[in-house]
Amino acid sequence: MAKDIPLKRILLAAIIILGVVFRIWASQPTWIHWDENFYINIFQNFVDRGELTPYMWRLGNDTNIISGAGTGYGIFILIGWMTIFGESLFGVRMLMVLAGLVTTWVYYLISKQWWESREAGIAAMTFGIVSTSAFYTLVGRMDALAILSYSLLLFLHIVAVRQVKKWPHFWVGAVSILSTEIHILGLLYVGSLAIYYGFRYVEIVSRERKLMLDSYPVYFFCGAGIFGVLYVIIHILPDPQAYFLIPTTCSICESSFLQTEINRIQRFITFRPLDSFLVIVISAFAIKSRERYRHFSILFVGYIGVQIIAKPPSFV
Structure with a gap:
């Protein structure tokens, strides 16, 4: 039976297993990144006081800021994980390792969907070997979950552009805003998609020589606009000073x-x-x-x- 398995698949499985073993080994709490304490502190404050902010900030329970202009309600993923598996730095890092593995698979699906070939594996390999990927899918911050959300957003976008229907583009816009609930750097992807859809809208208007309110770029901007307004109402308007606490007080x-x-x-x-x-x-x-x-x-x-x-x- 083993003879029927191609050698390249055996090698691929060996590489994946070896990579996971090394990643787990590197996740041992023999070192710590200062931001890891920040996110664990949010969990401790939520468990002890029901507050979704770092206790060291003393913001109280009257804000929906979560952790300044950083993570939004995506912090509940980390809180849920730690509630189930315990308050352990190693355990938190295991969540990030898992997110990194899922992201690698999503990258493969994205590339396969894009180019319709098995060369897609190269993209997944690239994600695995670039050093920033290796670090940020290990350290106990929200970055690994953020990268996963951005990857899923890109996959949704590619699926949407392959369809005739317009509503999938509305959800691309909505999900692009929702990605900022994981990490505020999702705004980079919101901006990139806005440029793409803006360019496409100009192309459509130039071709049709009239405003096209029923075009798929408009659906994207409607989705991003509606969810963007909700984000501002929920996170910024209640306490703008607290929301911008990090960029305004960080030395x-x-x-x-x-x-x-x-x-x-x-x-x-x-x-x-x-x-x-x-x-x-x-x-x-x-x-x-x-x-x-x-x-x-x-x-x-x-x-x-x-x-x-x-x-x-x-x-x-």
Whole structure:
């Protein structure tokens, strides 16, 4: 029976198992990231006082801010996990490892749906080897769950654009806003999708030479608009000062936007030389490769580019 199993599948299974073992081993609480205490503190405060904020902030129970301009009601995923499996740093990290594994599978489905070929496995492999993916799908923060939500959003978007129906695009807009409940960086994806649908709407109007209120881009903006207004009403209006507590009181956030991003790029090159090398190699490959593979290369570079912009800290 074993002889009937292709060697490449055996190797793939071995790689996955070995990767999971190493990830679990690296999750041992022999080190800690300062933000892990932040999220565990939210859980402790909710259990002890029913408040959805870090106890160290002393915001009380009269706010829906959760944790400043960061995580929204997605924190209940972490709270539910810790309620079931216990208040353990290692246990929290296991949730993130699980989210990372699911995300890898979603990446495969996304790429397979996009290119309709088994080359999709390359995208999943890329997600696994890029160092920012490895770290942020292990550390006990909300990043792994956020990456999973963004991946599911992209999958929903690809499914929507393959259909004639317009309502799926409404839900793409709605889900893009809901992703900010996991992490506020979901706004990057809201903005990217808005640019895409805005460009498509201009194309439609230019072709039809009239406003098209029944077009699929309008459905997207309606979904994003309705859920965006609800987000503002629920999270921001009750206490704007508390909502913007992190960006307004964080001492390491005082640098200008430009300086912060320059620092991120410097940190990326310094601490992630392999990723930097991959950017150069794949960029060259994208320029010289056949048209069939060029779009994959551009996506690969874009993915690592997002890591440069959003992930490396602007400080040591």
